Amino acid sequence: MKLIVPLTIVTLLLAACGREQEPAAPAEQPAAVDSGAAGKTLAEGKCANCHGLDGKGTGPGIPHLAGQKLAYLKSAMSEYRDGKRPHAALQQLVYQLSEADAANVAAYYASLPRVVPAGATPAAPGDADPLAEGMAAAAACASCHGADGNASTPGMPTLAGQHRGYLIASMQAYKDGVRKDPVMTAQMAGLNSLTIQNLAIYYAAQTPKGRGKPAKGDPAVGEPLSGVCGGCHGLKGQSTNAQTPALAGQDAQFLVKTMKNYRSGTRPHEEMKKQLAGLKDADLEHIAAFYAVQQPVKDQVKPSLTSQEWVSRCDRCHGPGADNPAMVAPYIEGQSSAYLEAALKAYRDGTRPQSAMHAMGMPLTDADITAIAEHYAGMAPR
Ligand code: HEC
Ligand code: HEC
Ligand code: HEC
Ligand code: HEC
Known part of the structure; x- marks a missing residue:
């Protein structure tokens, strides 16, 4: 030149x-x-x-x-x-x-020319199908959790129909090492938040089949012992809270192992530790048997929006052709994901004042924010 x-x-x-x-x-x-x-x-x-x-x-x-x-x-x-x-x-x-x-x-x-991130996807966000992407990612998990999240090996948790919010939180906990399970931590190591979200969407949408009566434990003895659990885990283990796992139809061996881990503190959770403190090993087996034979139900929690759904809302102002001279929405594709994350949290938490973005950011969880930030950060300029 x-x-x-x-x-x-x-x-x-x-x-x-x-x-x-x-x-x-x-x-x-x-x-x-x-x-x-x-x-x-x-x-x-x-x-x-x-x-x-x-x-x-x-x-x-x-x-x-x-x-x-x-x-x-x-x-x-x-x-x-x-x-x-x-x-x-x-x-x-x-x-x-x-x-x-x-x-x-x-x-x-x-x-200057806009930044094109390495490996950027030029595809429009509307093209992505989280359910299909989740199903594709779940192929790597099928040998242990079953193709549709209905595990058949004793000791392996069923994921089908579990709450999306809980699945996301538990996968993140393995990834961050908060939950100490070397197998699952290795499985999560290479996955980003968007994939984790897609996996959760896929498993939550599958129909749980139940695991049948286990060899150990008596459901009839377990039932009265589970009375204190129902306040959080729902009637017959059919939890209606996105952050509290459904227990109905879950594998008994997995439930027993997990309860012991809470009790000993190996899997850290103050509330669960307290709940299980007074129970003997035999009690845990009866409780697990009770939950294992209950009819599981598909995730009934009204799901929050997926990041793809969010993106279609964001694009009303940030998308191509959304130029509004009265309100300049910056380009956000290809932006640093750490920066996008920080900016969205700042709007949500009110530390960066801006009414339009504050209103948009309000209902976003940290996991939503990370997934949306990764989505835009991986996109080529449109
Ligand atoms: C080699 C076997 C194996 C593979 C492969 C595997 N998992 Fe797991 N998964 C486990 C075991 C074992 C546990 C229970 C770990 C524990 O005790 O915390 C588990 C636990 C989980 C849980 C927690 C369930 C709950 O109710 O708390 C989720 C979610 C999960 N796995 C998702 C996945 C996903 C997604 C993949 C694929 C990317 C995957 N797993 C691949 C063995 C496996
Ligand atoms: C105050 C609410 C509350 C009560 C009461 C409660 N739980 Fe929980 N429970 C939770 C929450 C929240 C989690 C998820 C914790 C985590 O992320 O590890 C959980 C997790 C579990 C899990 C792990 C399931 C999985 O898929 O990984 C088991 C098993 C469990 N609870 C059994 C019980 C039993 C049995 C009782 C009664 C003796 C009980 N809980 C009482 C809130 C509660
Ligand atoms: C009603 C229009 C509108 C919608 C919808 C909207 N935004 Fe914004 N956004 C704006 C405006 C205007 C700004 C500039 C605000 C400022 O000056 O701080 C902005 C700023 C931002 C920034 C800061 C960028 C930077 O470079 O600092 C991010 C990140 C962002 N928006 C992401 C999003 C996401 C993600 C969504 C969807 C959840 C969204 N926006 C929805 C109008 C909108
Ligand atoms: C010491 C490092 C540093 C220097 C030097 C610096 N910046 Fe920044 N800049 C930042 C950081 C960090 C942010 C994000 C701050 C925030 O979250 O608001 C930022 C944000 C910005 C933004 C807002 C971008 C957006 O997307 O909202 C503009 C515009 C900007 N800087 C312009 C400049 C200009 C022009 C200069 C030189 C005169 C400059 N900066 C020098 C670190 C720096």
């Missing part, structure tokens, strides 16, 4: 005298070259350490600025300057810039 040489000269001159130069480039584009060069110099001196000279955030929590909408960059900077958006270092930095400098550096970053 012909502009490169004059730009470099302008850059050097600017660095020396710190103010705008006469256009040194072809006459047809003087304004663009001028502010672009000034903006580039500023970016190099004040922003590139963090945002890169190519506008690509140099760390996980630093947003990419390359190709962002100019109006959004300007409004973000004035929000920092006015102290509306909290971030001490940026407030300070932007405060020191003149109006013209701020406009120039914003114009420079806005002019």
